Amino acid sequence: MAAKPRVAIFDFTGCEGCELNQLNFENQLLDMLEHVDIVEWREAMDDRPGEYDIAFVEGSLSTPDCIKRINEIRRRAKVLVAVGACAVQGGINGMKNTQPIEEVREEVYGKDKYLFPTLPALPLSAVVKVDVNVRGCPMTQMEFLKVFTALVMGKKPVEPTSAVCVECKLKENECVYEKGMICLGPVTRGGCDAHCPSFGQYCTGCRGMVPEPNLKAMEEILVKHGLSVNEAWKRLHLYNTHELEGLKS
């Protein structure tokens, strides 16, 4: 076998929940390490600079320093994988993008705000080329393993694009709309095995919108079911502000 792929793991603005999820592969972690050398991972080891075959990156970009770092990571990495909603879509952090940036800065840092330059929260793909996305908040573990194995084998991983509804119907979940709740499943990418609706919850849209979402039809669905379009719109912004702002302009 050729030399093991060199893997690096980085984090930007986020809760580090996705990284924690990577450490939670208790049954698979040793097998994974058979196939790769982890050369950089702040969450689990001291920093060591180098070149990487695969870089897994969590978090959104929200400071000028983030932009510098992601460009540097991109320069060193052969394959760049965005991990989790923050890295893929800008995530929850993106909610600040609809508010005046100076107000947000003052709210968070108060009188010391001049020490902390800030930017609208961006997904990695807004600044650098992203090769693979592992979606979800936190990232879906099974999907991460699939992507990991595909990359180790030198294959292009498959990214699911179909709506959450597909997985609900496969599992014969009673439709969340029939329960009188707003659900973002019809316009949200699946691949999560409809995890939230399967446990009595509604879809919060964490995996991002389907390609070319028909949001007008989504509004009609809400109206048809007597649900608040306004409330649904707010929920859609929870994980998708960056993309929705893009659709507006």
Place this chain on the structure above:
Amino acid sequence: MELKFLASDRVEAFVSYIMQKKTVYAPQRAGKHSVALKKVADPGAVVLDYARTMQSVKKFFLPPRDELLQFNLADQSFAPAEVKPLDAVLLGIHSYDRAAIDRLDYNFSQGHAERNYLTRREGVVWVGVSFEPDEFHFSGSVGIRPHDTEGFDVFLTRARDGYLVEVLTNAGRELTAGFDLPATDQAKPQPGHFHQHIFLPQAKLNEVMGASYNNPVWEETAEKCVGCGSCNIVCPTCYCFNVEENVDIKVSGGTRERIWDGCMLREFTEVAGGEVFRGGLAERQRHRVMRKFKYLSDKTGHPWCVGCGRCTAYCTAGISIVSIVNRCISDYEKHAATAV
């Protein structure tokens, strides 16, 4: 046909009795408003009076995820997955779902016969039950009535205080032998009326649909559609699939799986190189409806829709396949009238 009687309060005993002979799958409560076909553990849980299950009996012969083979990367070998006949009683099945299986039998035995599906199809004893058409059923328009017994071994028709039982085949006689079903002189009641109708029979629909390729209904429907693919996934005659290979984390081997797919989904229409050959929801919707009322019926003479109403009942946007087809019919007739 001699009719026998199964009183409502003896249904549970009947289910217990047939459970001693074979595994039984039947509709059971699956949520506040829904029923699903599941293996019976508690005979009291069987629900015979229901509108429709979200998934049809198709799922037993063509599971949503079906392992096709296991492969070993070290020695480059593979072994096909072991597939067994279902060998069970399917109880409480509606006539349109039985008719859907006839269509799938055709699909999977044409050309290269498909081993997994055809193997699982073996050993099934079909016990049908009549249904009361609700606001979505329209199977009468495709020639399938609520009391149709075709393809069943035993058929239960809902009557006052119980069911009229027809034992139709040897397999049916074997299954019911030994359970006391008294003869009755009650006549089979008239089936309930449908509330939804397609205005033309299939013989004429082939031509109508053939002329409807550029009908504005496809674009209009696309405006209301989110493209979630629910209509495909709940359809009892949709059989399209994707094939996926999953390598285990040791990178020593893995499995090849067949997963349900649907023509309303973007991934389905995407080919190598990233080209999407039915890019819009209008084209996809048209393809879906044409597959039911034109392409396969041109070939076989039968619509590939059985009128169960699932695609409409489970569409969050409320898109109705009956309305689409009727719109094509009325536009066709209008056009024919002005052409004369």
